[in-house]
Amino acid sequence: MSSLNTELQRVTERIIERSRDTRQQYMQRVDEALTKGPHRGQLACGNLAHGFAACSAEEKKDLAGDVKANIAIVSSYNDMLSAHQPFEHAPQMIKQAVSEAGGVAQFAGGVPAMCDGVTQGQPGMELSLFSRDVIAQATAVALSHNMFDGALYLGVCDKIVPGLLIGALTFGHLPAVFVPAGPMTTGMSNKEKVRIRQLYAEGKIGRDELLEAESASYHSPGTCTFYGTANSNQMMVEIMGLHLPGSSFINPYTPLRDELTKAAAKQVLKFTAQGEDFRPIGHAINEKAIVNAIVGLLATGGSTNHTIHLIAIARAAGVKINWDDFDELSKVVPLLTRIYPNGQADINHFQAAGGMGVLIDKLLQAGLLHADILTVADDRGMTSYNREPALRDGELVWQDCPTESLDADVLRGCDEPFSASGGLHVLDGNLGRGVIKVSAVAEEHRIVEAPAIVFDDQNDLVAAFKAGKLEQDFVAVVRYQGPKANGMPELHKLTPPLGVLQDRGFKVALVTDGRMSGASGKVPAAIHLSPECASGGPLARVKTGDLVRLNANTGELKVLVDEAEFGSRIPLASTAGDHHHGMGRELFGVFRSAASSSENGACSLFNDE
Incomplete structure (x- = not known):
């Protein structure tokens, strides 16, 4: 692994200095929220009885004691949207896995999940950005009962993951693992999809032909396969160390996907304050982790939406970043992937070419990632993310990822990038x-x-x-x-x-x-x-x-x-x-009036401009 790139180091140090006061204030709040023993120990008997009234007798016994940790499940499940539908059975798998590992898990709350693909060009799209802030608030409500010692966050798409992450960071004293659902399998090629959309725009084909093509593209449970905000989210969360290594792009309803969900449940249990390896998310998401997310975004040509979302996420952790940080890092971070809309491949092709393991390995070798961040991998650091999950005789194992890309038209190393600078x-x-x-x-x-x-x-x-x-x-x-x-x-x-x-x-x-x-x-x-x-x-x-x-x-x-x-x-x-009435827009006036500028995260939650 090469020494850290000097420009990466310079930008990181500048962010650390810029954030010195706000980060210190944030960490002070995180540390003040820490307790000895389970958090529910602070509750009065009436509070606690309400908290476990619906549990089984065995779970009540466990939660009445002061030994076992209680894990919150916060999920974006709904069965209308393909990306979130695979989370339907995850809570039961998680509860069983946590129980087997010596803890208790409760479904703490659901958060709304809307789809920009459904609302695109419609009045409902004007709720989309602020749904991120609603999701952050809903996450806070779910965790506000102070019953929990750690949390699992189940989310995938555009505003959902940023909202969950902002909410999780306001409970920075709790360890956290994010659980993806995975992308749908490949449907119609992106090139053909674009061709048909343009034919429709020109009036050369009708709605029936367009709908048939769109249905062949978006055809099953899972995330859309193009590299938009949803899949950029998954990349970003993994490169910050909040996913288990290599888990971002495993298709739903596969044995490997299920085993990864169970493993995430057991993993967060290891990191609670009751154990010997306490890893609260507020300690993990620091200036270096945020820089890693920016690098990943640039190296993959990811979503422009994260020039807004990452700023809001960082702010939730007391870290101040701006567009100059993106711009200056873009000059030294090469473009290593070609995934639609930056190429014809989809996210499944990227995964087959080596996926996140190869990408992270190449960036580490070039000194373009901070390896010394606190992650949810067993050996703590980013260097364990050049491995990929597999099933061996039905057992989940991590194996070395390929040393080189298996498809240079989709994924490359820093010595022969698609472009010398980011996108x-x-x-x-x-x-x-x-x-x-x-x-x-x-x-x-x-x-x-x-x-x-x-x-x-x-x-x-x-x-x-x-x-x-x-x-x-x-x-x-x-x-x-x-x-x-x-x-x-x-x-x-x-x-x-x-x-x-x-x-x-x-x-x-x-x-x-x-x-x-x-x-x-x-x-x-x-x-x-x-x-x-x-x-x-x-x-x-x-x-x-x-x-x-x-x-x-x-x-x-x-x-x-x-x-x-x-x-x-x-x-x-x-x-x-x-544009302020109809389709629920009248309920969002306070969000519009309180919103910060785009460069400050377009956020109604932390507007200190």
């Missing part, structure tokens, strides 16, 4: 600060200078495309899409029409204070513009016809209008309809 860059200029994902953007499309066409609703852009009004070079400026304006919905609905126009030879780009998607692809998109329009951001002063320059190579984003004139313009109010 995320910061953009800055007179339109504010934002981020762009370039790992799937061809070199010839990374610089766009064209007139702006301004929209305040993504549906207006789609309508203009269908009416043939966008057959030109242009920069689509989609305003009032930030967290304070309408909850910051993903704008992935815009990908097919913009992709069609790019394929027709036009220079096109998107500039918005909204989110794009974990599936951000081949069209250059300057997203998360901050300050947002609803806070008086400069994007609200752009007019249709203004020349806009987006240069992903230099990080330049500006409107080419005389500085004095642009500064004197009064921000244009949104022309969009009511």
Whole structure:
């Protein structure tokens, strides 16, 4: 293993210094919450009786004593969404495994789990980002009874894992293991899926053909197989050491998946304060673990959503990171994977090529990961994550992963990367600060200078495309899409029409204070513009016809209008309809009003701007 990369060390030290006060305050709160013996020992008899009233006689006996640890199960299970459906039988497996290992487990609570794939382009999408904060709060409610000595968190998708992790970190005195469900098996190829979506956008096929293709792509229990936010979550949690090694991408309803769930249950029991190897999550998720997550995101071309979520997660642990940290690390972290939308392979192909074990091993060898973080693996450190799980005569074992990738078109080492730098860059200029994902953007499309066409609703852009009004070079400026304006919905609905126009030879780009998607692809998109329009951001002063320059190579984003004139313009109010009522949106006004900026996590929970 090489010595630590000097730039990685420099950025880490800067984060440590920046976070010194907030991290110290957080750790003080974690340590103050520690107790001798089970936490339920602090409860009065009436409290405790309520806490185990529904348990079996044997469990009541165990929980009445002061020896056995009690493990909380917090789950995102529902049976409408494919990624969460596999968690249906997990609690029973966990309870049995914990009992066999000498503890007790209780289902502490469920958290909501919504799917951006279902709500994409719909009013419900405007609840999506803030569902993360609701999930964090629901996690806190589940754990608030003070009955527990450790916790298992069952979650997979976009806002669910960040929400669970934020909630878990507010109970930083408890050890934690995260339990994935795994991806669905491979369906229709990504290339064919994109082709059919673009045909539909052009009006060349109908809804029946589109639905047939989509159903062939999303076809069974498990996470969607493209490398969006859901699978970026799994990578991130494993590279921070909160999954058992190699467990992220094992398909659901397989013997190996079940054994890994049971092993996670037994593992967290080892780390409670009653044992000799206490590992609270607040000690584990520190500045180095957060940097590892950023490195993993850059090395795999992961979801742009984590330039928001990771900032909020870090803040929950008293760690302060910003987009400059992402940008500077991106210059030294190479792109090691090609997984759709950054290539044609899906997450199952990545797993078959060597998966997380090979990826982590290559990054460790190059000195691009902190090996000395506290993990949930038996030997504590990151160096045990170059192993993969397997069943040998029905018994779960960990074996060495391949020393090299088994498919260089999908996964490579640092000596021959797909790109010398990571896939995320910061953009800055007179339109504010934002981020762009370039790992799937061809070199010839990374610089766009064209007139702006301004929209305040993504549906207006789609309508203009269908009416043939966008057959030109242009920069689509989609305003009032930030967290304070309408909850910051993903704008992935815009990908097919913009992709069609790019394929027709036009220079096109998107500039918005909204989110794009974990599936951000081949069209250059300057997203998360901050300050947002609803806070008086400069994007609200752009007019249709203004020349806009987006240069992903230099990080330049500006409107080419005389500085004095642009500064004197009064921000244009949104022309969009009511985005604050209907489909539950009226209940989220307090979240919108309290939300921090994108670069501060777009979070309603820790807004100290």
